[in-house]
Amino acid sequence: MRVKLSDVARDAGVSAATVSRAIAQPELLSSETLARVRASAQRLGYLPDGAARALASGRSMTIGAIVPTLDSAIFARALQAMQATLAQSGYLLLVASHEASPAAETQAVRALLGRGVDGLMLVGAERAPETTALLRASGLPVVLTWCGDGHFTAVTIDNAMAGRLAAEHLISLGHRRIGMIVGHLQFNDRQRARLAGARLALEEAGLSLPDPLVVEQSLTLAGGRAGCAMLLDLDDRPTALIGGIDLFAIGCLEEAHARGMAVPDDLSVVGIDGLDMSAHVSPGLTTVHVPTGRIGNLAAQTLIAMVAHRPVQQETLLPVELVVRRSSQAHIAL
Amino acid sequence: MRVKLSDVARDAGVSAATVSRAIAQPELLSSETLARVRASAQRLGYLPDGAARALASGRSMTIGAIVPTLDSAIFARALQAMQATLAQSGYLLLVASHEASPAAETQAVRALLGRGVDGLMLVGAERAPETTALLRASGLPVVLTWCGDGHFTAVTIDNAMAGRLAAEHLISLGHRRIGMIVGHLQFNDRQRARLAGARLALEEAGLSLPDPLVVEQSLTLAGGRAGCAMLLDLDDRPTALIGGIDLFAIGCLEEAHARGMAVPDDLSVVGIDGLDMSAHVSPGLTTVHVPTGRIGNLAAQTLIAMVAHRPVQQETLLPVELVVRRSSQAHIAL
DNA sequence: ACGTTTGCTGAAAGCGCTTTCATAAGAAGA
DNA sequence: TCTTCTTATGAAAGCGCTTTCAGCAAACGT
Secondary structure: OOOHHHHHHHHOOOOHHHHHHHHHHHHHHOOHHHHHHHHHHHOOOOOOOOHHHHHHHOOOOOOEEEEOOOOOHHHHHHHHHHHHHHHHOEEEEEEEOOOOOOOHHHHHHHHHHOOOOOEEEEEEOOOOOOHHHHHHHHHOOEEEEEEOOOOOEEEOOOOHHHHHHHHHHHOOOOOOOOEEEOOOOOOOOOHHHHHHHHHHHHHHOOOOHHHHEEEEOOOOOOHHHHHHHHHOOOOOOOEEEEEEOOOHOOOEHHHHHHHHOOOOOOOOEEEEOOOOOHOOOOOOEEEEEOOOOHHHHHHHHHHHHOOOOOOOOOOOEEEEEOOOOOOOOOOOOO | OOOOHHHHHHHHHHHHHHHHHHHOOOOHOOOHHHHHHHHHHHHHHHOOHHHHHHHHOOOOOOOEEEEOOOOOHHHHHHHHHHHHHHHHHOEEEEOOOOOOOHHHHHHHHHHHOOOOOOOEEOOOOOHHHHHHHHHHHHHHOEEEEEEOOOOOHHHHHHHHHHHHHHHHHHHHOOOOOOOEEEEOOOOOHHHHHHHHHHHHHHHHHHOOOOHHHEEEEOOOOHHHHHHHHHHHOOOOOOOEEEEOEEEHHHHHHHHHOOOOOOOOOOOOOEEEEOOHHHHHOOOOOOOOOOHHHHHHHHHHHHHHHHHHHOOEEEOOEEEOOEOEEEOOOOOOOO
């Protein structure tokens, strides 16, 4: 049915080994043999069988990625960047998502490991012990992203610093009562770290971020609006809000607008992520920029290097940076 | 090194065939044999080798998807939906993107075909003839999305109708001069169809959508803003704008706001897509809703059915629907 | 009681490729 | 000229699984 390597070999009048080499190590062949094989392959429309190659060589030229969800601007961008980088080296991306379920993540790891991926990208450092055991036992190159665990190779950002920068910015603006909307903290070490960073900054300034001023929401714009609504309905409402992700902050902008409150006059808002969109909303969103695309690029590069047994940096910490726009301003105490 | 099927077989005191059956067709085994094999597999931490399974069985339990980019709310959502549906049947998603390059798409198809995917999802009906030839020659289940070509199985929406609904809505509101921002039309049949639909509706109403009122932009919020700026800078500026994607329309909202123009008082704006975000921006965006997630779900279901040789509908046309919000209102002629 | 079916299991032949090892033919050195 | 390297190629042994095809019991039918 399908053209196989032996067909090409017969057509070109060479052995199967030679055809195989024409694909993988062309420099070993004489130029005329190579040309002949290539011509045959071309003419017959030969496409190597990946499964057979993977079985025989032990490499699948496939990298796995497991993210909470693809349906997020953040992970989508990181994966797009990964995919683009991987493609340049002939790798393909096998993706799975776990929707914030550790058990689903374990399943996904198992599925990807079974598919013979050459390396694996995961988000965050927190996971079921079983998953970690699986990963270690596999001996496969693994790169953690956003958060590292000190053991696996990682491409990270300082989430706590991101939270801190957001908080310190507001503190320096004179805000004393600050609220924060975060994603569900369970199985989300990025959000926990951002919250912890903000809280610490507040405490160092002699302020605090008490539980009533922190609301957990699902990671959507609607979640941001709802969280904002809860915070603004408090008796002693905050004068400034931090969104654990930009989407939350944008939700705050919308909710404030819907209530007839002016941002930044009546409420300051700061996000964390640095979505493209954040520069374009009104007012422009002050945010802590995270190099999402670079996380993806570097994760891919690191994985490729590890597969090739090249030395890699154990943990690459990418910088986050406060970008001040219109959504935050000095708080005038009454 | 790694535990293999024969290790499990030896440990359980059965043949390799029996272990294989324990995985793929457990109903063929006596319950005690099955239990014994499972216990051994569990204890040894056996994970089947996907490459070997794929080679021996001819099925990889992997579905390929090639999209223009992952970094788009639309495709990200569709892929997330696909992935979720596929995962339920034990399939994994192998993704590639082509960034609006037909040649890159061909490459991607080749790469995925080579990886032995069991089926392939593609976006749109327009592609290099070589790609189509490759697809046909492979004989693999293929599902086109958003647009069909009358040959391959497809899960589509009526893009022309979407454009028409947007235009007719504005016409009915009394707008006579309407502009449209579309993505680069080359290699994007979805945008072409939406434009054509809008144009036709206008012409049927005795109006027109002349070239100067159509601007092509890259598919980002910034593109939408830029397109809006161009249209508003026209001598005879339009009173209403259609965004070929919601992101464009949201860009229009921002640009209008930045210019001190009120939407919908000074300008009506309608999008196409129905992003979650569109319901939350201010003013709420009138848009033609597209069931993006369902496209992904159905593409996955269709592919799974095709792999199993179950009959499938040749083309599934999903409905689009106008959702009227605050961004559009009647035009008062001066 | 004797063929016949049914249920469960094993032997073994691949699936299409990679890769080691061996070999043959030149090139180079002595 | 004869040995010693190189260089280019082929033969063949798998990679770890699936899947006929057989075989052997036990259960069935008459």
